[in-house]
Amino acid sequence: MDIDSLLRASVSEGASDLHLTVGLPPVLRVNGDLLPMANTPVLSGDMIQALLLPILPEIMKQRLEQRGEVDFSHSARGLARFRVNIFRQRGTLACVMRLIPTEIKTLDDLGLPPVLRAFTEKTRGLVLVTGPTGSGKSTSLAALIDIINNERRTHIITLEDPIEFLHRHKRSVVNQREIGLDSRSFADALRSALREDPDVILVGEMRDLETVSIAISAAETGHLVFATLHTNDTVQSVDRVIDMFPPHQQQQIRVQFAATIVGIVSQQLVPRVDRPGRAV
The missing domain is CATH 3.30.450.90 (Beta-Lactamase)
Known part of the structure; x- marks a missing residue:
């Protein structure tokens, strides 16, 4: 064995x-x-x-x-x-x-609403994909990144722990960095990414104040940033981001967050009624 x-x-x-x-x-x-x-x-x-x-x-x-x-x-x-x-x-x-999965699924494959495609057309701002552990956040993000890779000439940098879906170079140039192997931390990798001429940045998980702060700044300064949070709904996601900061910074972060957030996708997997399995 x-x-x-x-x-x-x-x-x-x-x-x-x-x-x-x-x-x-x-x-x-x-x-x-x-x-x-x-x-x-x-x-x-x-x-x-x-x-x-x-x-x-x-x-x-x-x-x-x-x-x-x-x-x-x-x-x-x-x-x-x-x-x-x-x-x-x-x-x-x-x-x-x-x-x-070896194959990156499309939004249609995943049963996700077509409105999410609009996020891939943005050139700046922050998109959060949230949900409990094991709810398919990485799969949904891979589908969104793949749309950009297929349709736009951009430089995409993904920061993951570990790298999950492998993205081939299509219309975009894609560099994928694994935390622990290619960089010490999400914050270090994100700070470095801003010096690597990125158009789109994927942050596998916003775990700490420093990473969240840099991600918001990146979205403010003309980059499209996708990231995940382990929260159960959109309201909790907003609260989680704000609550990471000390009280004296929270009002400023509310203003920055409101100016940069493009959308929040909150998802979970539920049992299918038509056949065995689970769906988003």
Whole structure:
């Protein structure tokens, strides 16, 4: 049993995620439910270590030792790419691997309203895609970026942790930077991006005050910025951005945010009624 054979089995079962933790067999998330993988043994700490260490880049091994968790992407040859999170729990390794579809879906494929296309026609401003973890934010952002890539001659820079969808150069030039490998932090990468002649910047996650502040400034100064937040609705998204700043700065940020925000997309995945699966 190796990790790629487990990933192959998980894809054949239609799973979005593969969980590895001591004391259980491999567990799959299928249509939102967690199910044990059939005909697989209960995992020990040594078994999980043997599965994960061969795919762990050297720099990530060091980071895992220092921090106790790491994020990176893994390509299973001839199968797909996966977003990998390895972490320590009760002194042992555990892991969740999420399937990254190889094909970038269109807005129509995702069932998203056509009005979102208007965001891709803007030349400046801030677009937020928000929702809980696992709600498809990265997939929706990839669809929006792909429209720009297909239709406009721009320089697109994506800042992600880790890189999920791979964008080929089409009409646009696309540079994709992975936090932890290509840059130390979202704030550092975003600050650098402003010196790299960008037209469009994708910020995989606005995690802290510094990143939010630079993103708003970038949108103010003539760049189109797409970013995500882990919030449940549009009102909460606005509050989250403002509340990141100290009280004496909040009024100024309200003015800047109001001047730069182009739109907020709030989404979640819900069970389908026509067939098994979930939809945005």
